[in-house]
Structures are given as structure tokens and as C-alpha cells.
Amino acid sequence: MSSKGKLSFPPSARIRRKAEFERVQSLGKRHASTHFVILFAPAPAGESRLGTIISKKVDKRAARRNRLRRRLREIFRSNRAKLTKIVDLVIIARREATELEFCEVEQELNRSLLKIRLLETV
DSSP states (O other): OOHHHHTOOOGGGBOOSHHHHHHHHHHSEEEEOSSEEEEEEEOSSSSOEEEEEOOTTTOSOHHHHHHHHHHHHHHHHHHGGGBSSOEEEEEEEOTTGGGSOHHHHHHHHHHHHHHTTOBOOO
16 A cells, blocks of 8 residues: 555545444443543444544534544544554544644644553654
């Protein structure tokens, strides 16, 4: 696989169906940080996948919710090769998460993933 292929974010790396989200919520473990709740469970497929939940309670403006969703996907995409296990991750945003800058979101998620031992230390 080329270096571009390792860093891509294909549709197969996304959790989309309600049943997939429910599987992670029922079988998985959870970790809470200031602005996010991270749910994780072993992935049934051969690759780690990401799902995001950002409700209107977080921010009524769709543009802000979508920007946060894009930021979360980018952080996952860039760190996917560093994950210690093949897992399905569901990230639930809490209020005021849309107010964070990209670097703040990245720091909080990396700190959380290190704490639950899903990310390799560099």
C-alpha cells in the first residue's frame, strides 16, 4: 500500500449505520474528556473505523457541526496508523466542542487516546 493509501479515509473506515453505532455503544467501553465522549469496541472488520455524533444541542449551526466533524475525521485519518488496536471509535461531541481550535481538538483527543492506551506514544 502506498503512503497515500495509508493516510486516506475511505468509506470503509467510517461507521455509518445505526446498528454499527449501537454495537459500539452496547459492547464498547467509554472514556469521557472535557469536550468529547469516546466509545470504543473491537472492530469486526480488519481496519479501524470512526463514527461521529454531533447533535444540534452542541451547536445549532450545521456549518459549525460539520467543521468539527471534518476536524475529527482528519485527526483520526492522520493517527489511524498509530492506533495500537483495531477498533471502532465513536466520538460524541459535548457542548462548546465547536468553539475549539483544531490544535485544541487534536490535543484533547490524543490525550484521551493515550490514556485509554489506543494510541502509541511517540
